[in-house]
Amino acid sequence: MSAAGGTVSGQITGLADKCVDVADGNSASGTQVQLYDCNGTPAQQWTNPGDGTLRAFGKCLDVRHGSIADAADVQLYDCNGTPAQQWVITEAKDIVNPAADKCLDVRAYNSANRTPLQIWPCQGAANEKWNVSTGGTPSIPGTEPVPAPPGDGGSPDGFVVSEAQFNQMFPNRNSVYTYDGLRAALGAYSAFANSGNDTVKKREAAAFLANVSHETGGLLHIVEQNTANYPAYCDASQPYGCPAGQAAYYGRGPIQLSWNYNYKAAGDALGIDLLNNPGLVESDSSVAWKTGLWYWNTQGGPGSMTPHDAMANDAGFGQTIRSINGALECDGKNPAQVQSRVDSYVGFAQILGADPGGNLTC
Template structure:
């Protein structure tokens, strides 16, 4: 870790400990790679922050509020999350048309979170008031979207949450890193579990102090059946919803965010955007399957066995390796070697030669490097992976493009089959068809 980063983190810590308390009820959790505009307010690492420079706020990584070494350049620390008690406390995010007093509650309703899918009947806490979802929605603001939400006097029962659909019905599948409240029920590995205590997404089988088995959901929530509802959004987001993405990779490293992926697809809008719906689903599944294989189901952000990866084939004359930098595998495609960092950086308008670490610090950039390879590079194959899918050469040819020199033509059939299995699993979740030529 370099000295500048250490000093920046230390400064951020001091700021957070000296700041006033801030009422964080209803303030959305910061998501690395999500687009933020000037004056946007988020909460992160126990404090609230206001965006000063939208361009930097959106980058994340070194500019992440409260954690990045350059966070102070992008964000203003409004104070640690807590109850606002004095007039000297920075301005609250509570809209003028909501009550400032905490209403009585009969249960444990979760705080509203932007971007979370809510089903009809879910009750959430927002700015010290409670709201019930009148219509299913992908996390619209309860005060603004009054067609989707209605105010209610209290939080009933203690099990209303987007994380649970009740004790007698089908529970939602458990998702690592998602906040759960006492009384929430989830399905996991064919069984159903009830949260005994609030927890930030601990594994129900490992964290038995936080979870207990229950028979309420009949273990049916983890089904891979396709949702009958139409996915919100456009482009990739219309093909794979955030709920489906979470279902695909419940144990992933949270660095690999859905928001970061959707943001990255704007750089390559034809990704999962070419042809009919089945072809779009096929490409989305093919890419996610290969990326998942490369990262151990999106667990590893960086390569385990790191090396310098400075090679002549990267053309050292035009792409010299920066002193002190390493070009080991990073991100969903595990981008490696100086040549690839230079080429990807040139395509994305980023100096990845001098700053390769951006790929492991910024979720959107990480996804962009994967899509850059997927859309434009032939690798070990005959054409880019995107072309292999949209021109019906088959999933097997995407394997050849990514790692064909090692895996294809009988090189490692077990690895090929592992990719195929992941491809088929993802297709089942989004309701897609595999097409022809699965192997290589």
């Protein structure tokens, strides 16, 4: 496939000059995406942040259930970085999902309002051709030229941690914990290390990496080391049970995701079936990092806020400790563990060239 470069900004028109539309202007995840008379409403305004996704209402154009089958519906869904949300617009005006190698298609060549959109083998037909409005210089999602790496000033996509800095932080890490895997996971939570000024961004990145370093022995361990605990993490009272096995839900990944209900919750949030496939957290670098970012950005744990909110709102590194393991470490319970986390944070902040701020302990 050939592709031209750029950012989508506005309507996407197709068969009968009608628009790609979010049904009834409903921004809820799972809402059908359809063909409809162009009307200029927000339901027909699509943008691309440069990561290969197409977005309306801040959510992503998504192939339902991650299917690659012919006639799989497309929908609006929370952005989660999965292949089901990656699209390339070609010079031939196809919108292609590379994972399925299929085109965005108007079902049954029907130009009536509310006709669902789907994926279908690319055939060059009129119901697979799209005209994309662009903002500024015409360009296409996912094909922008990547700038040269800026040394230790961050990554090409704006992440405040460069690969050299990451390697300096984790010289002995497990091979699963790759820098590319971390960067691939960032799209699942776009606010992570991307809120506030440059210092706030660097503090949050340092805080996350310091906590995961503590949890994993410097990213050395991908799984919990005490195998005797493995069968304990199945809460059989949950209606979905433990389909992968009694001993399948032990700690994995950078924040050691544990328990069947956490695998279920993280998987649902990320659009990945971790309840049935928990091993993905120890075999797929991007999935491993996404589970860590899921906890960091959405879970308060024993604390009163998420770790992301703690750093974005300047509550201090100590509140991230409380949200991750406060019941066992904070309020004088285990000061040595707290200090270990603080030492890592201060060191990582120094590598990133950021003042670590106050309120370091809990």
